[in-house]
Amino acid sequence: MKTLKNALKAREISSLIFLITIFLLVGAINPNFLQIKNLFLIFNGSIVYVLLAVGIAFVIISGEIDVSIGATLGLSAAVSATLLRDGNSWIVAVIAALIVGATVGLINGIGVTILKVPSIIMTLGINGVVRGLSYVYTNGKWVENVPYAFKSISQATMLNSLTYFFSGALVVVFIVHMLLNKTGRGRYFAAVGDNQCGAQLIGIPVDSTKIKAFIICGIFAAIAGVIYVSRVGFVTPMAGNGYEMKAIAACVLGGISLTGGLGTVVGAAIGAVIMSSISRVLVFLQFSSDYDNTITGILLIIIVVADALIQRRVTENARRERLSARTLSDKGGYNNA
Amino acid sequence: MHKLLLKHKLLRWESGLIAILLSEIVIFGILNPKFLQTRVLMGSINDFISICIISLFVTFVLITGGMDIQAGSIVGLTSISLGVLWQDAGLNIWTAVVVAILIGALCGAISGFFVAFTGVQAMVVTLGGQFLYSGLALAVVNLSSSTAFEGISGYPKSFIMIGSGTFLGIPNQVVIFGVLIILGYVLLHKTNYGRYVFLCGINKKAAEYSGIRTKWIIMSTYMLSGMSASVAGIILTSYLGSARADLGKELTLPIITAVVLGGTSNLGGKGGVIGTALAAIVIGIMRFGLVMAGLSTQYLDIPIGVLLVVAVATRTVGSNTKLMKAISKRFKFKNA
Numbered sequence: 001m002k003t004l005k006n007a008l009k010a011r012e013i014s015s016l017i018f019l020i021t022i023f024l025l026v027g028a029i030n031p032n033f034l035q036i037k038n039l040f041l042i043f044n045g046s047i048v049y050v051l052l053a054v055g056i057a058f059v060i061i062s063g064e065i066d067v068s069i070g071a072t073l074g075l076s077a078a079v080s081a082t083l084l085r086d087g088n089s090w091i092v093a094v095i096a097a098l099i100v101g102a103t104v105g106l107i108n109g110i111g112v113t114i115l116k117v118p119s120i121i122m123t124l125g126i127n128g129v130v131r132g133l134s135y136v137y138t139n140g141k142w143v144e145n146v147p148y149a150f151k152s153i154s155q156a157t158m159l160n161s162l163t164y165f166f167s168g169a170l171v172v173v174f175i176v177h178m179l180l181n182k183t184g185r186g187r188y189f190a191a192v193g194d195n196q197c198g199a200q201l202i203g204i205p206v207d208s209t210k211i212k213a214f215i216i217c218g219i220f221a222a223i224a225g226v227i228y229v230s231r232v233g234f235v236t237p238m239a240g241n242g243y244e245m246k247a248i249a250a251c252v253l254g255g256i257s258l259t260g261g262l263g264t265v266v267g268a269a270i271g272a273v274i275m276s277s278i279s280r281v282l283v284f285l286q287f288s289s290d291y292d293n294t295i296t297g298i299l300l301i302i303i304v305v306a307d308a309l310i311q312r313r314v315t316e317n318a319r320r321e322r323l324s325a326r327t328l329s330d331k332g333g334y335n336n337a
Numbered sequence: 338m339h340k341l342l343l344k345h346k347l348l349r350w351e352s353g354l355i356a357i358l359l360s361e362i363v364i365f366g367i368l369n370p371k372f373l374q375t376r377v378l379m380g381s382i383n384d385f386i387s388i389c390i391i392s393l394f395v396t397f398v399l400i401t402g403g404m405d406i407q408a409g410s411i412v413g414l415t416s417i418s419l420g421v422l423w424q425d426a427g428l429n430i431w432t433a434v435v436v437a438i439l440i441g442a443l444c445g446a447i448s449g450f451f452v453a454f455t456g457v458q459a460m461v462v463t464l465g466g467q468f469l470y471s472g473l474a475l476a477v478v479n480l481s482s483s484t485a486f487e488g489i490s491g492y493p494k495s496f497i498m499i500g501s502g503t504f505l506g507i508p509n510q511v512v513i514f515g516v517l518i519i520l521g522y523v524l525l526h527k528t529n530y531g532r533y534v535f536l537c538g539i540n541k542k543a544a545e546y547s548g549i550r551t552k553w554i555i556m557s558t559y560m561l562s563g564m565s566a567s568v569a570g571i572i573l574t575s576y577l578g579s580a581r582a583d584l585g586k587e588l589t590l591p592i593i594t595a596v597v598l599g600g601t602s603n604l605g606g607k608g609g610v611i612g613t614a615l616a617a618i619v620i621g622i623m624r625f626g627l628v629m630a631g632l633s634t635q636y637l638d639i640p641i642g643v644l645l646v647v648a649v650a651t652r653t654v655g656s657n658t659k660l661m662k663a664i665s666k667r668f669k670f671k672n673a
Contacts, residue, residue, distance in 0.1 A: 065460070111646060111650065115650040115653060115654060116650075116653040116654070117646060117649045117650050117653060118603050118604070118649070120404065120460070120593075120603065121593070121597055121603060121645060121646070121649050122646060122649075124589075124590055124593055124594070124642075124645065125590075125594070125641075125642040125643065125644075125645035125646035125649075126642060126646065127590065127638075127642065128590050128638030128639065128641055128642030128645070129638065129639050129642035129643060129646075131638050132635070132636050132637070132638040132639030132642070133639065135633075135635040135636055136636060136639075140633065140635055237635065245464055245467065245468070248461075248464060249464060249465070249468070252461055252464075258458050258460060258461055259458065288479070290472070290475040290476060290478075290479065291472060291475075291476060292472065293468045293469070293471050293472030293475065294468070294469055294472030294473055294475075294476055295472070296465075296468040296469075296472070297465045297466065297467070297468030297469025297470070297472055298465075298469060300461070300464065300465035300468060301451060301462060301465035301466070301469065304457045304461050304462065304465065305451055305455045305457055305462075307457075308455045308456055308457045309455060312456065
């Protein structure tokens with residue numbers, strides 16, 4: 001019973017229920033939507049957002065924000081696509097992409113922790129720089145002619161259902177979730193995001209935890225970039241533009257609080273699936289996909305506002321309970337204000 | 338020497354910006370002598386007028402401790418609504434302009450309402466607003482008989498003159514910018530309203546206890562920034578002669594850069610209109626000058642991003658006395 005209650009309290013569960021509700025509602029209007037094939041299409045199509053959202057979840061949970069991941073995705077996609085096109089093995093391409101992602105993350109982390117630049121400013125600036133670098137790197141041209149063998153990986157499926165990429169991402173999300181919640185070092189991220197001074201006082205290395213969060217975020221963006229290359233097959237200099245906003249929105253939809261300390265990567269992944277299913281939902285409801293952004297925006301605002309109101313109510317209730325408990329029991333202490 | 342300068346606060350932020358601006362003009366003037374012609378310099382504002390105008394009023398939002406990343410999307414929404422109101426709804430162009438400004442105010446009011454009254458982070462709400470308004474802009478396009486990529490054009494000459502006419506030999510856009518600077522300056526630094534804006538950012542609770550209606554003040558700052566975005570949208574529509582839904586899409590980075598570079602703290606409570614105006618011009622001239630010096634427009638984000646990071650880093654490091662002491666110690670050590 002208690003575990004059930006706890007499960008219902010968990011924010012990612014409510015996002016999951018929300019996702020299922022959407023699917024059932026759309027399915028009620030247009031039964032074709034619930035065909036297994038279509039559902040797998042939605043899941044498989046959300047892979048890039050899932051990875052981005054899981055990566056940025058680290059940064060958001062530790063109380064910062066990273067708006068440079070769209071550009072990081074673009075640059076690492078451009079680098080890996082160029083390497084693949086020139087006949088290098090995919091291992092080289094992946095490693096190069098990872099180096100790009102980790103470097104950008106490291107720079108962000110150093111800027112935020114050592115130079116003490118606010119993260120929104122730091123990553124906004126780096127976003128511009130990295131986007132510009134990907135123009136420099138590609139000379140403003142598209143990177144095309146990625147080998148077919150590499151592109152076909154993204155199409156390969158297990159038992160005609162989920163792609164290897166998506167199943168791999170599921171495993172990664174599960175492992176990361178376990179690492180974050182069940183290990184001491186994993187809890188550091190939430191601790192730093194929840195109460196930075198408190199974390200410092202009990203001896204958690206705040207700065208290096210934050211830098212780690214940014215590096216992990218960059219690495220996830222880089223992996224998303226490589227998968228982007230495999231799925232799309234070509235890279236424009238604008239690849240990934242605006243994805244950072246969608247990833248942040250996905251985290252918020254998945255119940256991660258932007259003030260830090262609250263939320264899980266599973267939530268982020270669920271949020272990402274919600275985000276990327278919106279455009280398909282619209283198609284099945286016979287709306288133009290032009291309304292994609294409108295719906296995303298409305299959904300985001302409604303969910304966040306509802307969440308804030310519920311939270312406020314919960315804390316008010318808790319306070320009232322505490323107060324009445326204090327007045328009823330004859331201790332009469334004011335110390336717990 | 339350095340210490341002395343810092344101590345006497347001779348290195349005020351605004352004077353630093355003026356120095357950057359002057360050195361920019363000199364450097365670009367050397368690179369390309371055409372750059373120094375008054376006509377060219379004045380005309381260059383066409384390229385960055387929207388950054389200038391919007392950042393002036395986004396400053397208000399940041400001073401209250403908020404964040405506004407939706408202003409760019411309101412530019413597109415205003416522009417296309419203006420076109421649709423004029424062409425498809427048959428309104429008089431000036432009525433359409435007024436309605437467009439009201440739309441901007443409404444957009445700002447919606448986001449501002451949620452920020453002020455529900456306590457959700459401004460960043461999240463305006464992120465939602467960014468999606469919402471850019472999506473609505475596309476939806477408005479569907480109301481018109483034109484397609485998204487061609488835009489709505491063919492405006493009367495009087496409207497076109499807003500963006501491309503001159504007043505006493507000065508381009509109208511410069512005049513509008515000047516008027517808005519004065520308006521913003523008076524509003525922020527000379528009126529009670531401006532004091533309230535600052536108080537909201539410094540200590541919201543204290544402001545509330547002293548009888549200031551903080552919620553309405555915060556909401557109003559978002560309305561101001563929404564209105565400024567719609568003014569920018571109108572000017573851009575007039576200058577380009579065509580209403581488009583995708584205008585202003587790339588403005589978020591430069592706007593926030595201008596506000597923060599201008600000395601406004603994103604934590605609230607500190608900042609000023611003059612600094613923002615100077616910083617916006619610095620950024621604009623830099624973009625314009627680099628293009629004239631032969632750099633492709635796509636690379637412009639690199640110097641601007643670097644400028645943003647370096648400016649804020651120097652400020653935070655500069656205000657960190659411990660770090661400064663360590664640096665000066667090392668400096669002395671090296672000299673000796």
